[in-house]
Amino acid sequence: xxxxxxxxxxxxxxxxxxxxxxxxxxxxxxxxxxxxxxxxxxxxxxxxxxxxxxxxxxxxxxxxxxxxxxxxxxxxxxxxxxxxxxxxxxxxxxxxxxxxxxxxxxxxxxxxxxxxxxxxxxxxxxxxxxxxxxxxxxxxxxxxxxxxxxxxxxxxxxxxxxxxxxxxxxxxxxxxxxxxxxxxxxxxxxxxxxxxxxxxxxxxxxxxxxxxxxxxxxxxxxxxxxxxxxxxxxxxxxxxxxxxxxxxxxxxxxxxxxxxxxxxxxxxxxxxxxxxxxxxxxxxxxxxxxxxxxxxxxxxxxxxxxxxxxxxxxxxxxxxxxxxxxxxxxx
Amino acid sequence: xxxxxxxxxxxxxxxxxxxxxxxxxxxxxxxxxxxxxxxxxxxxxxxxxxxxxxxxxxxxxxxxxxxxxxxxxxxxxxxxxxxxxxxxxxxxxxxxxxxxxxxxxxxxxxxxxxxxxxxxxxxxxxxxxxxxxxxxxxxxxxxxxxxxxxxxxxxxxxxxxxxxxxxxxxxxxxxxxxxxxxxxxxxxxxxxxxxxxxxxxxxxxxxxxxxxxxxxxxxxxxxxxxxxxxxxxxxxxxxxxxxxxxxxxxxxxxxxx
Numbered sequence: 149x150x151x152x153x154x155x156x157x158x159x160x161x162x163x164x165x166x167x168x169x170x171x172x173x174x175x176x177x178x179x180x181x182x183x184x185x186x187x188x189x190x191x192x193x194x195x196x197x198x199x200x201x202x203x204x205x206x207x208x209x210x211x212x213x214x215x216x217x218x219x220x221x222x223x224x225x226x227x228x229x230x231x232x233x234x235x236x237x238x239x240x241x242x243x244x245x246x247x248x249x250x251x252x253x254x255x256x257x258x259x260x261x262x263x264x265x266x267x268x269x270x271x272x273x274x275x276x277x278x279x280x281x282x283x284x285x286x287x288x289x290x291x292x293x294x295x296x297x298x299x300x301x302x303x304x305x306x307x308x309x310x311x312x313x314x315x316x317x318x319x320x321x322x323x324x325x326x327x328x329x330x331x332x333x334x335x336x337x338x339x340x341x342x343x344x345x346x347x348x349x350x351x352x353x354x355x356x357x358x359x360x361x362x363x364x365x366x367x368x369x370x371x372x373x374x375x376x377x378x379x380x381x382x383x384x385x386x387x388x389x390x391x392x393x394x395x396x397x398x399x400x401x402x403x404x405x406x407x408x409x410x411x412x413x414x415x416x417x418x419x420x421x422x423x424x425x426x427x428x429x430x431x432x433x434x435x436x437x438x439x440x441x442x443x444x445x446x447x448x449x450x451x452x453x454x455x456x457x458x459x460x461x462x463x464x465x466x467x468x469x470x471x472x473x474x475x476x477x478x479x
Numbered sequence: 480x481x482x483x484x485x486x487x488x489x490x491x492x493x494x495x496x497x498x499x500x501x502x503x504x505x506x507x508x509x510x511x512x513x514x515x516x517x518x519x520x521x522x523x524x525x526x527x528x529x530x531x532x533x534x535x536x537x538x539x540x541x542x543x544x545x546x547x548x549x550x551x552x553x554x555x556x557x558x559x560x561x562x563x564x565x566x567x568x569x570x571x572x573x574x575x576x577x578x579x580x581x582x583x584x585x586x587x588x589x590x591x592x593x594x595x596x597x598x599x600x601x602x603x604x605x606x607x608x609x610x611x612x613x614x615x616x617x618x619x620x621x622x623x624x625x626x627x628x629x630x631x632x633x634x635x636x637x638x639x640x641x642x643x644x645x646x647x648x649x650x651x652x653x654x655x656x657x658x659x660x661x662x663x664x665x666x667x668x669x670x671x672x673x674x675x676x677x678x679x680x681x682x683x684x685x686x687x688x689x690x691x692x693x694x695x696x697x698x699x700x701x702x703x704x705x706x707x708x709x710x711x712x713x714x715x716x717x718x719x720x721x722x723x724x725x726x727x728x729x730x731x732x733x734x735x736x
Contacts, residue, residue: 208575211735230577238575242568248500260492261578263485289503305572 159222161186161313161344162207166216169202176202178368179216184346184361186312189339191359192348193459199368200348201241204317207346208238220313234262237306241318245301247291251282254290254301255308262309269308276304280334296327303334314338316347320354332357352456366463380453382461387451388422388434393444404441408433424450486579493586497560498593507556511594512601515549519605522669530670535700539614542606543623543695544668547688549602550627551663553595554635557587558651561642570734584726588635595631599624615701623698626711630691633715636722643729668692687714 162184169177177199184190192200205211207218209229217224223231245254252273259269277286280300290298299319306314316335320328335358339345349355355362356376364372364379372379392401401420402413408430411423424430427450438445501507522545527537564570564583573583603611613620638655645651665679666672666688672680683689694711697704 205571208571210571210574233575233577236575238572240568240571244568244572246496246569247567248503249496253496253499257492257496258572258576261489261573261576263488263577 159186160184161188162190162218162220162346164203164207164216164218167203167206167213167218168215169199169206169211169213175368177206177213180365180368180370182363182370184344186344187339187342188360189335189345189347189358191355191362192346192365193350193352193355193362194348194365195350198365200350200365201317202368203365204238204315204346204348208236208315209233234309235311235313237309237311237314239299239303239306239314239316239319241321245290245298245305248289250287250289251277251293251301252286255305258305259308264309272308272310276307280304281330296323296330299323299327299331300334303331307338311343313344313346316345318348318350320349320351328354352454352459356454364459364462371462372458379458382458386424386427387453388420388424388430389449389451390420390422390434390438390445391418391447392420393446397443400441401438401443404437404443405434408437482579486582486585489579489582490585490589493582494590494593497556497587497590500560501556501594507559510555511553511598515545515598515602516605518549519545519602519609523609526669531674532671536610538606538610539612539700540671540696541669542602542611543699544666544692546599546602546606546627547630547692547695548663548668549598550595550631551634551659551688552655553598553631554588554591554638555655556594556638557591557635558638558642558645558655559648560587561639562645562648562651565643565733566647574734581727584639584730587639588632591635591638592628592632595628598631599627613699615697615699619698619701622708623695626691626694626698626708626715629712629715633718633722636719636726639726640722640729643726643733662686663688666692687711687718690714 160183162182164180164182167177167180168175180199180203182190182192182203192203194200202211206213207220207225209225209232212226217226219225220232221235223235225232245251246257249257255273255276256266256269259272260266262269264272274283274286277283280303282297282300282304285293285297290301293301303316303319306316319335320331323331332354335345335347339358345358347355347358359376361373361375362379363370372382374382388405390401390405392398395418398415398418398420402415405413405420405422408424409422410425413420413422415421422430422434431448431450434448435445501511519541522541523538527541530537532540561583564573570583574580615623637659638651641654642651645654665675665683666686667683668688672683672689675683690707691711691714693702694704694707696702697707
């Protein structure tokens, strides 16, 4: 019988319990609980100033929490901070590499500081430079590198010791789209090798693409958590968007479509929005019903909710908007 | 034991890193080679004729003074480097590694000792070329070199404090050169103190730079030392005792944000 084989749940790679941190009057974190399963990618999503970086700084032992506790691979980040540092790699939003060293020297230095010894440090440095497409630039000073190259080197530096848990604090902020996709590929390759990744981002598409689970954080609190699909499900599933030839017949259309909708259809920005349970056949259905009612259609499409919709619904404001405000304030 | 071994190896790794910066940054390289040589030449050949130093050739009077001045600024790389690391997020990277955290400071200051040795070689070479003569025993010269290296080390800790206190590498530069640099001039380094106005003389006489320069003169030129060598040693140790813990404290403060 299979029942005799008891599955022991593996310890989570990262676990926090009621984390609090304040700087003077500013509450950066107000009781954050996170649980990141070993081998998964966890996305911490939120606008600037939401507390993402503070959480990462606590988990990487750079900062002590005011209240609450956190464990990384079972080690307490305050009591066993030295042990935690042996288990982690950190790549930050500023490419933290030494501009006056070459790419190779940077990685070799980091390897030595992980106490890998000279031989292994050099071997890892060479391997990482070639897998991050930096082999040709290996002996050039980093100050001659482009932004994307620095970011790749920064990520490589976090991997020198092959740590089981990787923290990526806004790994692609400020990069052009080509560099972002390159970095995403690199991160996905790592995950396939079993590394646990906690990444913070303000880009919803980034979390959607990379993360198995996402926690949305706003003003120091986790306001939602789940898989990308679950979060999108919170805003409702797919939706038909129908533009009518004659705007004035909107209410009639809503009435005609009510029976195929999973939730009440409504009017928005001059078009009819119809939440639907499944996309198959719904366009044909909708066209038929409107045709029967004698309402002419200008355009019809199916839209899938994005994490932007999730964010808007959860926080009452768009992610981008708050970012701009935060930046304006910090100036 | 392992902790100590790692502490030493981490310090060496970071000292090397600090040193590699000098030949790779043209302004630093000029600052440690061309600039001190130019200073020696300017003082010897331009100002020297107008400065009366009874009992000395001006070049003999000047060299101990200018060597003390330049060795004090050898630690400037530490201020620049620490301010840079804070600004660019490298401090976070280092502190997330399983390395000895204090090596970030001890590595820098150890690197400066190597810089100081290089500076001494350059300065003595230029000095000998323009006619400087040692007129003391070999033992005294060696003691003088040891004192100079200790002075350089002490000022590395002053610069560590400046680097961790300044808001940017540019600010660290400003602190170093607008506060410390003039102080080295209000001393016996370039002119005899008794040639200064009456109100300035007590300041110059009590300036630790004067004590250090007089001690170097005693050890290299065989002038009567009085208490200068012991006082200079005391000043130097006092600077280390004050600024090393002060830097460690600043370091704790700035990284705990």
